[in-house]
Amino acid sequence: MIQVDQLTAERGDFFLGPIDLDLKEGSYLTILGPSGSGKTLLLETCMGLLEPRSGKIHLDGKEVTNLAPEKREISYLPQDLALFPHLDVRANILFGAKQRKLDDKLSLSRLSDLIDLLDLHSIIDRHDVTTLSGGEKQRVALARALLPGPRLLFLDEPFSALDATIKRQLQVKLRQINRELGVTILHVTHDQEEAFMLGEQIAVMIDGQLRQIGTRDDIYYRPQSLDVARFLRNQNIYEMDLTNIDQDGFLQLENGITLKAPACQGVQVGDRIAAVIRAEEVVIIRPNKPIGPELQDNLFHGTLKDILAFGGTHTLTVRIANSGVNIDVELPNCAMRDFGFNIGDKLQICLRQRSLWTIKMDTVEREENDVAI
Amino acid sequence: MLKRDSTFKVIMLLPLVFLTGYFLILVGSQSAFFSLDNFLEQLGQQDIRSAITLSLIAATASTVIAIILAIPTAYALARIEFPGKRLLDTFIDLPMVLTPIALGTLILMSWNSAIGRLFSDIGLTLPFTLAGVILAQFTVIVAISVRMLKASFEQVDRRQEQVARLLGCTAFSSFLQITLPLAKRGILAAIILTWARAIGEFGATVMVAGTAKGQTATLPSSIYLAMSMADLPRAVTLVVILISISLLVLFGVRMVTESKK
Structure with a gap:
């Protein structure tokens, strides 16, 4: 699905990589790391928002390292959600369909499915997105990311500002989206509980490098380095x-x-x-x-x-x-x-x-x- | 209302009272020279009507040209990284710190250069022409437009533009559909304030285009002419017209910025 080879990038005096990553279709990978470890930088480089210094990115076997972001067909849910405040809820969700010139019938059918899946019935006709609660904004942003029917979804600390109950409800939805819609998900977080709950595979990123990739048990019980062990709160x-x-x-x-x-x-x-x-x-x-x-x-x-x-x-x-x-x-x-x-x-x-x-x-x-x- | 922190509030309010009084004295003291009959009579004169028309046309034209150039310039300075950006950013500010008289001098002198002569050869002359008035006003206001628009673009969340790109927008389409609408109020405020600055422009306009009655005499230069001939009723009438236009503009800015909240 997405393959990253020896990818390096920089922002200011922070260096990312070299990163190697191979994400299979339909999988769910969480990248776990402390704040400032380069998780967002990695996502931005893979999405084409930041030019890499070196390395290659392949999507479905095709090299996309220098492809414009809109041509990669990756959907993105950033930490701050970035809803468009000048558009109403419906227009926010349908924004991607309009840009990708999806058939109206298909767009409306997907919109209807997402309203059911993410329980948007009570807010779909709201005009001002700034008046939505944190959890509502989150669901609208998730629907907006999913409506174009992406095969690959990048999530950047999407639940960091939510209270525990709403966070858990949305985490369950994400698993459902991964399993039932078959969307491949790359999810970065600093929350260990979230990473272990959602990720089939977990990668630990520290100081701009992926220190370990493995299953929950590999990471939890068998850390390969001391910094991974320390980060995972091994007392x-x-x-x-x-x-x-x-x-x-x-x-x-x-x-x-x-x-x-x-x-x-x-x-x-x-x-x-x-x-x-x-x-x-x-x-x-x-x-x-x-x-x-x-x-x-x-x-x-x-x-x-x-x-x-x-x-x-x-x-x-x-x-x-x-x-x-x-x-x-x-x-x-x-x-x-x-x-x-x-x-x-x-x-x-x-x-x-x-x-x-x-x-x-x-x-x-x-x-x-x-x-x- | 004043009970809590009363000393602090009084200290802060006193200058406001002083400034309001000062401006009221400035405006009110003109009443000795102002009468409605005279005002209407002056308004009926061809050269005053011409000064009003010329001021409105030139200020609007120079503002349109300035904004058209300032929008991409400001966006580039706000968003695009390139070598020498800081130097260019500072250089663009030059007209803001130079006195308009000096700017007018620069324009006139540059018209004597090879490029200036090229324009003259194709019939584009500056002294005593509308083009001269527009170019002088444009030169004065464009830096202000760039500065205001850059601040507006910087306030737009870059993440929203990035999300739009990933939802299928090209860079240009993201600019049109996300950046411009989100910076809309800042752009409107910039248009109004630069237009206000243009209609009140005097120094550079007089240097470049002169003050020929009915040709290049704008409202500010007509006030100067009236005062130099000691025609006080005429000068006051022109000032009242300029004050009326300025108040309308300031109320416009206030409405735009308050509706933002």
Whole structure:
């Protein structure tokens, strides 16, 4: 569908790329990254609004790198929506049909379908688009983008200004549009929940580069670099020394505590390794209960140092005994009520091998980490 | 209403009271020289009617030419990146900082250059002609038009133009269908204010086209002529006409800008 090869672009002193991307027909890719990481710049370059410095863009196998934006047939929903204030709701939605000289009958039929799909019945005859609420504007802008019948839809943080309920309703609509209308979607966002909920594939963009592309589980549980792990709010990242590699391939890591962790590629004894485990993957061992076979390794006694309460979860900070190591543990409210923990309580935790992830630290990351520490 | 922050409000209101009083004195003091009979009699005179007609025609023509050139110029300065843009942007402002007398001198001198002589050879002369009046007014007002229109185009959200492109508009069609309608009020305000500046233009017009009665004497230059001959009733009549036209224009601007809200 859309293929991006070694694409680079610049705006001021910010450099994007080189970016390689291959988006298949009917797929939904979310590009997740912090503000200022170059997500919008990438979209603008792919849409032809910004000239690339180098690289190529292909649409359906045809090179479009230097093609005018209107000839690429990509629909776009920007963050600020950019509704046309001098046109009424209906004229806004039909704007693309008029420009692309679509048959009137087809345009009106699509308009009718979109009114049903996006529930526009109560606002379709409104004259002043500036009086619409945030959610209404969003639906009108989405209808305007969809009416020309695009095969490719680019979304740039489209829900960032909406409240949670309306955001969720529109996110569900987007999945429906992707699945039922077969529209290929490239959606950029800084919202991790949104990226994981919507994207079949997720790409993480940091400092103008795509650091990792993969499935939800790849990105969530198996970050390929420390900056991806940090951006995905992995609270438990430990820089350790690789002291031994078992015959079965497991790594023995030491730095205050000793961990048995799954291998990562190209490591040897003496390397610095980052061991990562998500807070919700840490297991709390119930006292006086038998410990299952997969919980026999990486068992630690500790003291509860702090408890942070969130809406539906609690984050517990556990100081491992005889070490300076703190481990964050996330518990759902129901489990927290069962345990009835208080600060200062003694407890036993397990960092399951299958929940641990290891990243070989390169020189740059080590230096950055040293500075951060 | 004045109770809260009263000292601050009084400090801010006092200059407004002073300015209003000052302008009322300026206008009111003409009443000694003004009578309706005289006003109607002066209006009936051929040279005054000619000055009014010439002023309206020249101001309208120079405004039309200035706006036609200023719209693409202002858009280019607002939206298109090119080498030397900052230099050109500053250069275009030159007529705004030069006194009109100096501008008139520049126009006359340039008419003695090779290009100027070329125009003269094909019959386009400036002294004592309508063309001279229009060119002088155009030179004075075009920079103001560019500056105002550039500000209007900069206020149009670039994202709206980009979305229009992706919905199928060419660059030109996006300009016509999105940029111009969204900058409409700014363009109208620019037209009204540049026209007002043109109809009141004196220095450059006198330098280039002179003040021949019935030929190139505009309302401002007719006021100057009347005052130089100590014909006060005539001068006041012309001032009243100019004030009436100016007030109409200012109310027009106020209506345009307030309906924007």
